[in-house]
Amino acid sequence: MKVEFFNKSFLDKKSASTNEAVPVANYAVAGMLLLIICVFLYRIVLFIPVSLNDEWIKIRWGSTVRDVIVKEKIVLKRGDLKDTKGKLLRKEGGRAPGVFINGSEVSLSAILRRGHRVTIRPGVDIVEEVERKVETIQPATYVSGKGAFLSIGSTGHPGMKIVNIGSSTGRIISEEIVRASKPVMLKRAIHTTNQVVALTFDDGPSSLYTPQILAILQAEQIPAAFFIIGSQAKKHPGILSEMAATGYIVGNHTYSHSMLGDASTSEIFGEIEKTEKVIKEATGVGSHWFRPPGGSMSLAIVESATLEGCRTILWSVDPLDWMRPSADTICDRVMNQIHPGAVIILHDGGGDRSATVQALPKIITALREKGYSFVKLDEIEGSE
Numbered sequence: 001m002k003v004e005f006f007n008k009s010f011l012d013k014k015s016a017s018t019n020e021a022v023p024v025a026n027y028a029v030a031g032m033l034l035l036i037i038c039v040f041l042y043r044i045v046l047f048i049p050v051s052l053n054d055e056w057i058k059i060r061w062g063s064t065v066r067d068v069i070v071k072e073k074i075v076l077k078r079g080d081l082k083d084t085k086g087k088l089l090r091k092e093g094g095r096a097p098g099v100f101i102n103g104s105e106v107s108l109s110a111i112l113r114r115g116h117r118v119t120i121r122p123g124v125d126i127v128e129e130v131e132r133k134v135e136t137i138q139p140a141t142y143v144s145g146k147g148a149f150l151s152i153g154s155t156g157h158p159g160m161k162i163v164n165i166g167s168s169t170g171r172i173i174s175e176e177i178v179r180a181s182k183p184v185m186l187k188r189a190i191h192t193t194n195q196v197v198a199l200t201f202d203d204g205p206s207s208l209y210t211p212q213i214l215a216i217l218q219a220e221q222i223p224a225a226f227f228i229i230g231s232q233a234k235k236h237p238g239i240l241s242e243m244a245a246t247g248y249i250v251g252n253h254t255y256s257h258s259m260l261g262d263a264s265t266s267e268i269f270g271e272i273e274k275t276e277k278v279i280k281e282a283t284g285v286g287s288h289w290f291r292p293p294g295g296s297m298s299l300a301i302v303e304s305a306t307l308e309g310c311r312t313i314l315w316s317v318d319p320l321d322w323m324r325p326s327a328d329t330i331c332d333r334v335m336n337q338i339h340p341g342a343v344i345i346l347h348d349g350g351g352d353r354s355a356t357v358q359a360l361p362k363i364i365t366a367l368r369e370k371g372y373s374f375v376k377l378d379e380i381e382g383s384e
């Protein structure tokens, strides 16, 4: 009985000791298991597999394309623009890099999901395309001589060239002349060596100065030509009809005093034609003379005037009276430049012309003293 008691007591003690150790071990095992499960879940849930350029990698859940590019140290750089010989034309002027998820292009902020196939296409250098253009070479215009009468020596012709142009940069790569242009040759002629001059007045009519000038000329029995501005003449048709009725030449000086040097042929023709209408309405006949404002000279000007039945005329003596020097200065300048067959330009309109009016009798007297006589433009031209 004692033994049994002892044994029982011993067994009870042993049993009590084992019962205390088992829970501790269980907790440890459970803890380990929990940790493993947590790590496993952490790996499973927080890191997802994606394919980057056909290689599977794990990325943190919720990552964007940009995050992956930064993590993988991928450089996204646009390609360069180069010419056909490989020379750099524009840094990063080539094709941009692209990012694709499952074949569709996406932005860098696109969020990646489990199993996405990400493809990163690097920037690509591109070779600039070359455009071939056929262009006209406008002929140069040369003017020879110093006389007032302008005519065409040679109409010349335009040329043709092929131009290779870089389509992105617009630079001219090369030019190939197919046909050279031939220059336009204009001639300024003095038609006589006789001791004659022609007086001309521009930019009128003026209701104030033109009648005064006409009165002086009529009193002195001197012919002259008035190159009128169409828009101005429209306001004073009576002055034009008086000029024509008393034998003065009414010349065409464009409708709006446009500088025609760079004008298109249709603009030039329009300016001349509109003024011809004004002259015809006031005088019953058209003009035979055209003077381009500022003395602009071009083939289109001469040809347009010819189409309207006008000869183109400039001048050979210019005292710059429009700058309003004194009457004596105007007269002195005329006398310093005078030559046989001269065409003198003065102004009856476009500003204060009182000095010109004052200078006119002085000029007439001085020229007569030098033996000059006054003739019409037609007479100078026809006296060659």
Ligand SMILES: [Zn+2]
Binding pocket: 202, 203, 253, 257, 293, 294
């Ligand atoms: Zn003028």
